[in-house]
Amino acid sequence: MAVFVFKQMASTNAECKNPCYSHGDAVVAVEQTAGRGQRGNVWSSKAGENLTFSLVWEADFLAAKEQFLLSEAVALALVDTLAGYGIEAEIKWPNDIYVDHRKICGILIEHDLGIAGRLARTIVGIGLNVNQTEFEEWIPNPTSIVLQTGERKGTNDVFGDLYEALERRFEQLKTAPQSIQSDYLRKLYRLNKPSTYALPDGKKFRGTIRDVRPTGELLVEHEESGIVCSYLFKEIEFILNF
Numbered sequence: 001m002a003v004f005v006f007k008q009m010a011s012t013n014a015e016c017k018n019p020c021y022s023h024g025d026a027v028v029a030v031e032q033t034a035g036r037g038q039r040g041n042v043w044s045s046k047a048g049e050n051l052t053f054s055l056v057w058e059a060d061f062l063a064a065k066e067q068f069l070l071s072e073a074v075a076l077a078l079v080d081t082l083a084g085y086g087i088e089a090e091i092k093w094p095n096d097i098y099v100d101h102r103k104i105c106g107i108l109i110e111h112d113l114g115i116a117g118r119l120a121r122t123i124v125g126i127g128l129n130v131n132q133t134e135f136e137e138w139i140p141n142p143t144s145i146v147l148q149t150g151e152r153k154g155t156n157d158v159f160g161d162l163y164e165a166l167e168r169r170f171e172q173l174k175t176a177p178q179s180i181q182s183d184y185l186r187k188l189y190r191l192n193k194p195s196t197y198a199l200p201d202g203k204k205f206r207g208t209i210r211d212v213r214p215t216g217e218l219l220v221e222h223e224e225s226g227i228v229c230s231y232l233f234k235e236i237e238f239i240l241n242f
């Protein structure tokens with residue numbers, strides 16, 4: 001494994017598409033000029049203040065249909081790292097990292113499939129807010145390590161701690177994947193707590209998360225009907241107004 005640090009680049013996820021990077025390699029950017037987020041969004045991060053990097057994982061021991069386990073392992077590594085700084089983080093389905101109802105970290109995972117329905121190569125992109133205190137106003141509910149603890153941290157130190165946590169969770173993924181699923185559920189934001197959700201057609205409803213399937217679908221019990229419905233990413237959105 002090797003770590004490559006760039007002063008400036010468009011997007012570390014885009015850079016990692018280059019096949020010269022293999023398992024365990026990480027590409028870190030002090031500044032991204034075209035950082036990418038989920039749902040085609042932009043990822044905005046002040047130069048030098050935060051951690052923006054991508055990591056290549058080769059998890060060919062996982063079937064493509066088990067890819068959500070990998071996403072769970074990454075989210076748990078973030079929770080582990082933040083716990084080491086005294087921050088109690090939770091995972092907002094599918095893999096945003098939240099502290100006190102605010103987003104501290106976004107994760108963008110891109111898979112290449114291999115032969116026989118297995119995963120070949122995965123790019124894990126992580127944007128962790130470390131020392132930034134002011135954010136652009138269109139970013140809905142951001143926070144950072146410094147805002148939570150009052151202490152600035154060296155981004156290299158945070159990278160080192162997080163890299164180790166990622167290695168530990170990758171090992172667990174290989175040896176005890178079922179425990180990844182149960183650890184993830186224990187850290188899930190709003191599990192068994194009534195919340196407001198919106199569907200893609202704009203309809204809002206009150207419901208309660210009851211479970212997440214190993215394949216990643218969110219199971220939400222609708223308050224009005226008592227029926228438990230299953231949702232894929234992009235099929236449901238949290239409304240943060242409780």
Ligand code: BTN
Pocket residue numbers: 010011012013014032034035036037038039041043051052053054096105106107108125126127
């Ligand atoms: C999200 O929208 O929540 C996901 C954000 C992921 C951002 C990280 S920053 C490093 C890596 N490179 C990118 O272009 N995006 C990811």
